[in-house]
Amino acid sequence: MALFSGVFDRLLGRQQPLPRDITFKDERSFVAQKHSCPSCHEHLEAGELENNFYVCPKCGHHYRINPSERIRTLCDPGSFQEFSQEIQSTNPIGFPGYEGKLGEAKAATGQGEAVTNGTATIDGRKVVLSIMNFKFMGGSMGSVAGEKLTRALLTGLEKLQPVILFTTSGGMRMQEGIFSLMQMAKTSAAIAQLELARIPLFVVLTDPTYGGVTASFAMLGDVILAEPGASIGFTGPRIIESTIRQKLPEGFQKSEFQLGKGFVDAIVPRSELRKTLAFLIDTHPTQ
Amino acid sequence: MDQTEIQKKIQELQSLAQKSSVDIQADLKRLQEKLVEGRLTPQDIWKKILLARNADRPTTLEIIQHISENFLEMHGDRAFGDDTALVGGVGLLDGRPVTFLGHQKGRNMKENIRRNYGWAHPEGYRKSLRLAKQAEKFGRPVITFIDTAGAYPGLAAEERGVGEAIARNLRDFALLKVPVLCFIIGEGGSGGALALGIGNEVFMLENSFYSVISPEGCASLLYRDASKAVDAAAQLKNQPTDLMSFGIIDGIVPEPDGGAHADHAMTAAHIKTQILESLKRLEQKTGEQLARERMTKFLAIGRFVEEGGPKANFFQRLFSLNRKA
Numbered sequence: 001m002a003l004f005s006g007v008f009d010r011l012l013g014r015q016q017p018l019p020r021d022i023t024f025k026d027e028r029s030f031v032a033q034k035h036s037c038p039s040c041h042e043h044l045e046a047g048e049l050e051n052n053f054y055v056c057p058k059c060g061h062h063y064r065i066n067p068s069e070r071i072r073t074l075c076d077p078g079s080f081q082e083f084s085q086e087i088q089s090t091n092p093i094g095f096p097g098y099e100g101k102l103g104e105a106k107a108a109t110g111q112g113e114a115v116t117n118g119t120a121t122i123d124g125r126k127v128v129l130s131i132m133n134f135k136f137m138g139g140s141m142g143s144v145a146g147e148k149l150t151r152a153l154l155t156g157l158e159k160l161q162p163v164i165l166f167t168t169s170g171g172m173r174m175q176e177g178i179f180s181l182m183q184m185a186k187t188s189a190a191i192a193q194l195e196l197a198r199i200p201l202f203v204v205l206t207d208p209t210y211g212g213v214t215a216s217f218a219m220l221g222d223v224i225l226a227e228p229g230a231s232i233g234f235t236g237p238r239i240i241e242s243t244i245r246q247k248l249p250e251g252f253q254k255s256e257f258q259l260g261k262g263f264v265d266a267i268v269p270r271s272e273l274r275k276t277l278a279f280l281i282d283t284h285p286t287q
Numbered sequence: 288m289d290q291t292e293i294q295k296k297i298q299e300l301q302s303l304a305q306k307s308s309v310d311i312q313a314d315l316k317r318l319q320e321k322l323v324e325g326r327l328t329p330q331d332i333w334k335k336i337l338l339a340r341n342a343d344r345p346t347t348l349e350i351i352q353h354i355s356e357n358f359l360e361m362h363g364d365r366a367f368g369d370d371t372a373l374v375g376g377v378g379l380l381d382g383r384p385v386t387f388l389g390h391q392k393g394r395n396m397k398e399n400i401r402r403n404y405g406w407a408h409p410e411g412y413r414k415s416l417r418l419a420k421q422a423e424k425f426g427r428p429v430i431t432f433i434d435t436a437g438a439y440p441g442l443a444a445e446e447r448g449v450g451e452a453i454a455r456n457l458r459d460f461a462l463l464k465v466p467v468l469c470f471i472i473g474e475g476g477s478g479g480a481l482a483l484g485i486g487n488e489v490f491m492l493e494n495s496f497y498s499v500i501s502p503e504g505c506a507s508l509l510y511r512d513a514s515k516a517v518d519a520a521a522q523l524k525n526q527p528t529d530l531m532s533f534g535i536i537d538g539i540v541p542e543p544d545g546g547a548h549a550d551h552a553m554t555a556a557h558i559k560t561q562i563l564e565s566l567k568r569l570e571q572k573t574g575e576q577l578a579r580e581r582m583t584k585f586l587a588i589g590r591f592v593e594e595g596g597p598k599a600n601f602f603q604r605l606f607s608l609n610r611k612a
Contacts, residue, residue, distance in 0.1 A: 086593055087591050087593050088591060088592050088594070089591060090591060090592055092590035093522075093523070093529075093533075095523075096522060143589035144589075144591045150586060172477075172499045173499075174499050174505050177498060177499055178497060178499060178529075178530055178533065178535055179588065179589060180499050181477065181478070181481055182585065182589070184481055185481060185485055185588070188458040189585040190586060192458045192459070192461040192462050192582060195458065212477070214454075215449070215450040215451075215478040215482075216453075216454050216478075217454070218450070219448070219450050219451040220454050233445050234445060234449045234478070235438075239440055240440050240441060243440050244441045244442075253445060261446055261448065262448070263448050263451055
């Protein structure tokens with residue numbers, strides 16, 4: 001995460017302006033309680049979302065989903081086999097309160113970490129999947145997430161199967177200090193291995209993908225797809241506005257913005273993802 | 288002995304060695320190990336953070352001028368422009384050509400406006416990769432100097448894909464078939480620092496720090512209060528001694544009494560000694576070995592527990608596989 005607000009303000013003798021409120025609401029619970037889509041305000045029941053890839057049938061708003069929902073909407077039924085779930089976090093730099101935060105995240109998500117790995121088939125094609133979960137401490141990447149992503153990448157290398165990464169993250173997990181920063185180098189080194197062995201890597205950017213994740217594996221796919229309307233960037237808008245006090249354009253860092261700037265190959269709606277990935281697997285054979 | 292006493296002793300030894308060419312390597316190693324074990328209070332650490340940010344510290348270009356002859360700065364990423372916050376070029380180090388790269392801060396307001404306070408844009412990272420690949424083509428070692436609060440957090444950097452530029456550096460520096468040495472000479476801030484940090488060996492100056500986030504950033508995120516930065520600085524374990532004990536870096540380069548700013552020539556001399564010592568070791572290896580060792584080193588970083596113990600030799604299995612390919 002590139003947050004150095006204090007430094008720049010001090011250097012320029014500036015005061016911190018009030019940041020624009022961009023805190024992400026839990027939109028799914030909004031739908032469950034208010035029975036309407038927070039994006040288009042149309043009447044919407046939570047049950048409707050489940051049958052429509054968790055996308056608003058009226059306005060096409062893509063709701064955030066967790067790894068098990070991703071697996072259900074993408075993989076052939078029963079094909080997903082999880083691996084490396086036994087890897088658990090420690091408190092590598094003895095950061096105060098980290099164990100407590102980890103415990104809360106585990107309780108809230110029912111998962112061990114911010115990344116879920118598995119092998120599966122997509123329309124009969126074998127793939128290795130690594131799926132991030134934003135609800136687990138903002139999808140932040142520490143030693144465990146880095147190790148899991150690395151093992152997914154290297155499993156693809158070992159099995160000669162394509163690797164698909166679903167990204168969603170606020171960035172690196174600062175409670176693991178330098179160890180978290182080094183996960184950027186680690187995952188990128190694993191991708192360097194795939195590069196040498198010509199194993200296809202497909203990245204699907206989902207809302208939101210920021211910080212060190214964007215500055216490492218998220219931008220290193222052979223093909224980079226994005227879900228519609230996802231926020232994708234290195235430094236988030238709140239930090240830019242509060243450190244540099246720059247006015248940001250409409251739609252800044254959305255998938256469509258990144259497509260226009262040349263950093264995304266294609267924007268693919270969730271309903272089309274299965275078909276698109278199957279096509280990509282067929283057109284990018286492993287050697 | 289407390290920290291300062293040990294540091295003094297190290298400096299004494301070094302000046303003694305300079306005068307009389309006595310072999311002090313063994314003593315020096317022992318003392319530096321002792322330094323690693325010592326504990327600093329949050330106030331000690333904060334003093335060192337301020338030293339690391341001291342505007343009078345030797346900058347990348349000054350260190351290059353001190354240690355190399357005939358340095359030629361090379362500009363531009365061949366795509367968009369030239370980033371003055373990240374510099375690079377070719378120089379001679381005791382007669383042999385090497386490629387230097389580094390973040391460039393300014394000494395005063397005017398210089399800092401030109402150098403953007405050492406916050407690089409994507410062009411800077413793309414230039415550094417261009418020059419690193421040029422070095423690989425001609426078999427030159429790459430030596431980087433890291434001194435940045437981070438990549439520039441602004442609209443232009445986002446529009447031109449600063450994330451992609453850093454990511455590509457991380458992947459492609461791992462593959463370079465020449466020795467890569469990295470020195471954190473001041474601030475080592477986040478991904479913008481790491482983009483020049485993929486080395487076979489990584490060193491930190493005694494009063495430098497290296498972290499995933501600045502102390503101020505951490506304090507404002509965690510405590511919603513940037514003034515808690517002193518505590519955050521200590522909690523982040525961003526000091527050279529911490530990183531040495533974690534096995535993230537390979538050595539600490541001592542600074543003169545008072546800090547690097549007190550004596551630029553001596554600081555540069557210490558860096559040069561380390562470069563020559565490391566190159567002697569690394570130049571014995573083939574390009575493939577260098578790339579493989581660099582990748583393996585970064586692949587192994589991380590602390591976690593695994594139920595039922597670590598799965599048997601995951602990486603070894605992989606590398607035997609890769610050799611066949």
